Amino acid sequence: MFRLISKRLFSALAVMFVVSLITFMVLKWIPGDPAQLILGTEATPESLEALRTSMGLNLPWTAQYARWLGNLLQGDWGTSYLFGENVRTLILQRLPVTFSLTLFSMILAVCFSAGLGIVSALFQGSWIDRLSRSLMQLGAAIPAFWLGMIFMILFAAQLHWFPVTGYTPPAEGISAYLHSLALPSIILAIGESGVLIRLFRSSMLSALNQDFMQSAQIKGLPRTTAILKYALRSAMIAPITVIGSQTAKLFGGTVIIETIFALPGIGRLLLTSVEQRDIQLLQGIVLFITLMVVLFNFITDMLVIAANPLIRMESGGNEA
Numbered sequence: 001m002f003r004l005i006s007k008r009l010f011s012a013l014a015v016m017f018v019v020s021l022i023t024f025m026v027l028k029w030i031p032g033d034p035a036q037l038i039l040g041t042e043a044t045p046e047s048l049e050a051l052r053t054s055m056g057l058n059l060p061w062t063a064q065y066a067r068w069l070g071n072l073l074q075g076d077w078g079t080s081y082l083f084g085e086n087v088r089t090l091i092l093q094r095l096p097v098t099f100s101l102t103l104f105s106m107i108l109a110v111c112f113s114a115g116l117g118i119v120s121a122l123f124q125g126s127w128i129d130r131l132s133r134s135l136m137q138l139g140a141a142i143p144a145f146w147l148g149m150i151f152m153i154l155f156a157a158q159l160h161w162f163p164v165t166g167y168t169p170p171a172e173g174i175s176a177y178l179h180s181l182a183l184p185s186i187i188l189a190i191g192e193s194g195v196l197i198r199l200f201r202s203s204m205l206s207a208l209n210q211d212f213m214q215s216a217q218i219k220g221l222p223r224t225t226a227i228l229k230y231a232l233r234s235a236m237i238a239p240i241t242v243i244g245s246q247t248a249k250l251f252g253g254t255v256i257i258e259t260i261f262a263l264p265g266i267g268r269l270l271l272t273s274v275e276q277r278d279i280q281l282l283q284g285i286v287l288f289i290t291l292m293v294v295l296f297n298f299i300t301d302m303l304v305i306a307a308n309p310l311i312r313m314e315s316g317g318n319e320a
Contacts, residue, residue, distance in 0.1 A: 008301050012294045019290045020072075024065050027279050034081055034279055068283070078280040082273070087284035090269065097167055097265035098258070102251045104181055105188035110243060113193045117200025118235070121208065122227070132197050140194035148187050148260045155183060165262035184257045192246050199242055203235040210234065237304065244300025248293040 035043075035051040052058050056067055071078065077087035120132035156164040162183040168176040208231055255267035262268075266285060273282040 008298055012298055015294055016287075016290060020069065020287055021065065023283055023286045023290075024068060025061065027283055028061055028064070030277065030279065072287075077284045080273075080278055080281040082276045082278040082281065087281050090281065091266060091284060091288050094264055094266045094269050096169075097263050098251065098254055098267060100177075100181055101185060101188065101254055101257070101263065101265060102247060104178075104185035105192065105250060106243065106247050108185060108189035109192040109196055109246075110239075112189065113196030114200050114239070117197045118204045118232070120197075121201045121204035124205065129201075132201060136194045136198045138190075138194065142190070144187060144191050145256045145260065147190060148184070148257055151183055151187055152260065167263045167265075181263075184261045184263065188250060188254070188257055192250065195242065195246070196239065199239050200235065203238045204231065207231040207234040240303050241300055244296055244303070248296035248300075251292050251296065252289040 034055065035048045035057065039047055039051060056064055059067070068078070075088070077091075079085065080087055080090055083090060116128070116132045116135070120126075120129040123129060152164060156162045163180055166180060168180040170177045208227075210231070212234075253267070254263075254265060255271050257263070258265040258267040259271060266289070270282070270285045270289075272278075273285060
């Protein structure tokens with residue numbers, strides 16, 4: 001068990017290093033002069049050269065990377081050329097918005113998909129099953145940006161059920177906070193539900209056909225008890241992995257929804273950094289999103305290990 005966790009941690013650190021190196025090299029090739037961006041177009045050549053020297057831009061890329069990585073390990077993520085603030089501070093200021101949006105979206109998607117997928121498996125061939133399969137196709141086919149604009153016009157602009165744009169922090173009221181994130185969370189949840197409904201349905205169908213369900217029936221165990229005690233637990237193992245992957249993907253993919261609804265999250269900050277060619281900020285955001293994706297995947301692996309006794313037995317056997 002310990003060896004398996006150590007391997008996951010080593011893989012995570014290796015991914016972080018490779019991503020940081022690739023990100024640094026790619027962004028260095030993007031046209032644009034950070035010194036020119038900071039000082040403006042009217043800066044003199046002397047002042048530009050002095051700023052490049054102070055920022056280390058005149059050094060070889062290997063020395064620049066080593067310097068950037070060393071500062072990063074010490075907690076210094078650099079200073080944004082555009083905002084003039086520490087990159088880490090800018091990211092942490094916008095983290096609650098993106099984290100809340102991701103969390104609420106996945107909670108809605110998992111609850112809806114698990115309920116509909118499991119019920120459709122229990123009543124295979126019924127109208128509920130046909131409805132769930134239709135929703136699978138719709139959830140996978142409808143683009144988030146189109147759905148966001150339609151929902152904004154219908155539920156926000158016309159019916160006034162939700163605010164059109166903007167974000168309310170929790171400090172200003174929990175009700176207003178949830179209300180400001182409800183519509184974008186629903187839109188993102190619809191996009192994630194298609195895959196999850198299919199997965200919950202297929203996993204439950206597979207669990208219902210396992211030998212332990214037949215054994216429970218032979219022993220006279222009520223079907224409801226057997227489903228709750230055995231089939232449901234077995235059906236949860238596969239969805240856990242996909243839920244973790246979708247959460248990681250969603251955390252780094254909220255740019256469109258945050259832009260449509262004017263939410264001050266990390267996705268919108270990423271778009272701003274790309275538009276303004278703020279390389280220092282862009283590097284920090286890409287690395288932070290990678291860190292969160294790796295963290296989500298690591299937590300998912302640990303949950304799968306905890307839920308599946310076979311993996312624990314294999315890991316224990318390997319250590320022996």
